[in-house]
Amino acid sequence: KAGVTQTPRYLIKTRGQQVTLSCSPISGHRSVSWYQQTPGQGLQFLFEYFSETQRNKGNFPGRFSGRQFSNSRSEMNVSTLELGDSALYLCASRPTGLNPEAFFGQGTRLTVV
Amino acid sequence: AQSVTQLDSQVPVFEEAPVELRCNYSSSVSVYLFWYVQYPNQGLQLLLKYLSGSTLVKGINGFEAEFNKSQTSFHLRKPSVHISDTAEYFCAVSDLTNTGNQFYFGTGTSLTVIP
Numbered sequence: 001k002a003g004v005t006q007t008p009r010y011l012i013k014t015r016g017q018q019v020t021l022s023c024s025p026i027s028g029h030r031s032v033s034w035y036q037q038t039p040g041q042g043l044q045f046l047f048e049y050f051s052e053t054q055r056n057k058g059n060f061p062g063r064f065s066g067r068q069f070s071n072s073r074s075e076m077n078v079s080t081l082e083l084g085d086s087a088l089y090l091c092a093s094r095p096t097g098l099n100p101e102a103f104f105g106q107g108t109r110l111t112v113v
Numbered sequence: 114a115q116s117v118t119q120l121d122s123q124v125p126v127f128e129e130a131p132v133e134l135r136c137n138y139s140s141s142v143s144v145y146l147f148w149y150v151q152y153p154n155q156g157l158q159l160l161l162k163y164l165s166g167s168t169l170v171k172g173i174n175g176f177e178a179e180f181n182k183s184q185t186s187f188h189l190r191k192p193s194v195h196i197s198d199t200a201e202y203f204c205a206v207s208d209l210t211n212t213g214n215q216f217y218f219g220t221g222t223s224l225t226v227i228p
Contacts, residue, residue, distance in 0.1 A: 004156075031214065043203065043218040055213030090156055092216075100145040100164070100207035100214050104157040 004105035025093030032074040119219035136204030145207035
């Protein structure tokens, strides 16, 4: 069974631009979550989607948004990029809404210059 | 709110020696606990989990952890480490509710295995 796939693996963007990251969960998994990892703040929860609906949202500004498609694939968008948005963005998938076990992808390393 | 404290930011240990990475949690609801490992430039790999049942859980690569409710701890142990165990280890607690799930992670412990 294929794992969680995140694309692209690496991305360099300029301040003020916007970026879209993609995540394909494990086949059959319906829940997708996104986390930001930085040296200063560690791993922080962004949001979770389940059956195309946002279920949970972390404490991030509105520049961070996401969506989930009917095939459970998810995208995360960051608009008006700031230098502080440079981070490893991790996607995790869960099989059902009642199972807390999550499997993470390799991440997308975003660098904002 | 839930929280996780990893007491040691860095742990150096000689190859084939035992190791314990400490984790304490704070939770007001049902407790689901996890250990993940992260190698350089990689994502998080699940080592082991405690959802219910036996308090001693075994994971991959010879790791095990013990859930201690009275001490609110979930320490990770391995009796004999290898060079390949050098990595960052994260303890996490899951806040699973009717509205969804969210992990709260500790700040991580960097394990360095010395030859």
